[in-house]
Amino acid sequence: MAKITFITSDNETHIVEGDSGSVMELAVNNGIQGIDGDCGGVCSCATCHVHVSPEDISKTGEASEIEKDMLELDDNADAYSRLGCQLAISDALDGIVLRVAK
C-alpha cells in the first residue's frame, strides 16, 4: 500500500492510497484535476505529467528515455518530471508528493 499526495495546479491537496496499477490510474480513479490519461497509459499523450517532489525522486527514479522525450512537449518539464502512467505503484512510493503539471 502506498499513500501518495497530489497537489493540483489550484493548490488543492489530495492524499490517496493505492496498491497496484500506475500513478496515472490512481489519479484518474480519484478524480485528480489535471491528470487526464487520454492515451490510457501507453506513453503517447503526456497528459499525465507530474513533478515529483525533489526529496522523493530517489523513490520514483528519473524518467526513462521515451518519457523524457515525451515530456519535452511541455515547456514546463524539469528534472523532476515524470509521466504518471510510467510510474508503477508499489510500497516504495509510499509517502511521495507529486505536483500535477499545469
Add this chain to the structure above:
Amino acid sequence: MAESRFSNRICVVLGASHAGVNFAFSLRREGWDGEILLFDSDPELPYHRPPLSKTYLTNGDTIEKNLLKPEESYKKEGITLRLGTTVSTINKEAHTIILEDGDVQPYDKLVIATGARPIIPPIPGIDTSKNVFLIRSAKDIADIRSALKHSKSKRIVIIGGGYIGLEAAASLKKTGADVTVLEREERVLARVTAPEMSNFFKELHTENEVPILTAKDVKAIETQKGYNEVLCTDGSRYIADILILGCGIRVNQELAKEAGLDIENGIRVNSMARTNDKDIYAIGDCTFHYNPHYDRFIRLECVQNAVDQAKVAAAAICGKEPIYDTIPWFWSDQYDVKLQMVGLSEGYDRALVRKEVNRDNCFSIWYFKGDTLLAVDAVNNAKAYVYGTKFIKSGEKIDTSKLLDSSIEFKPSNLLAE
C-alpha cells in the same frame, strides 16, 4: 451553491465514449450545474477504445481495467449514465430526443457524440459466414476472445490492412494464432502514410510471421463445415476459422441527418463545435470540422480530436467563445514498435526519411509541402514526434539537409534553416 443561469437546465449527450464522457466532465468544470445525461447503446461503463485492437484484445483483462473513469466519478460529478439505451430520434423543434422504447427526453442543449461504426463490406456470403467479427466495442472483443478459445486451429484472416487490422494481427499473433492480413490496395496504410512506412510495417509483420498480402480484393466468402474460405478476385483462397473485418468506418450521422442538421463528410460544425442549430453541438469522430492550421474542413478518427473538441463544446455551452484549433495526433502500437504521428500529411510533395544511427527500427518520416512541414510519422522515436509537433506549431523552417544527416545531434536548434 448559488443558482446559476444553468440551474434547472438539461444537457443531453448522445454517445458516452471518448468524446461524450470527456465533454460531460468538462462541462461540470466549466460551471454547468444543471443536469447532464449521457445516453449510449453500449451497456458497458465507458471504456478506452484504442486498447481494443492492442493489449486488451488478448491480455484477458476485464473491461473494468480499461474504463475511461471509475463509476463513482460519474456519481460524484452528478453525471447520469443511461447505458444500454439507444436514441432513435432528435426532434430539434420540440427540443427532445426519443428513445428506442418511445420515451421522450427533453433537453436545453444537445451534444451529438455518436462516433462511427465499422463498415461491413458487401461481400457475398459475409452474412452467412461463421465467426466474422468487427473491432469497435467491448462486446466485439469478448466475442473474438471466446471464438479464439474455442478454435482448435486458430486460423485467422483479417480483411483490411489499416491500423486496426494491423494492430489486431500483431496482438493475435502473440497468442500463437496463425494470422494473415488481406489488403485490397497495393500497400497497407495507403491512405494515411508514405510508401516507406507501408513497407516498414509490411516487413515488420513478415518478420513476425504474419503474411501481409496486398492487392487482394475479396470477392466472396464460402462457409464450409466449421470454417470460412475467403476467395479473392485473383483466384487465391484463404481458410479462416475466424474472420476479422478492419475495413474502415462509417459515421453515425443518421440521427443528425434526419433532424435536418447540416451533413457533409460527417456532421458539420463550426469552430465552437456547434451545428447549424444553436442548441445542438457535435464532437468527436462524427464531426466534419474546420482545422485553422491546415485551413480546411476535415473529419478525424482519433482520441485527440474527441477529447479536444469535447472541451471546446463544453466551454462554448457555458458561454465562452473558444476556437477549435489543434494539430491532430495519433499513435499505433504493434509488436514492440510504437508509431506516433502528428499533423496531417495529405497534400505533401516530399516525404523525407530520417534514420537514427545505431538504432534499429528507429526512424521518422517528415512530410513537407514546399518548405512547410505538414506532418511527422515517428517509429520508436518520441523525439522526432515531439520535435515535429513543435515545428508544425511554430512554423519555423527546417534545413532538410541537416534533418537528413543522422550524424548531427538530433535537437530542434540543430535543424533550423539559417
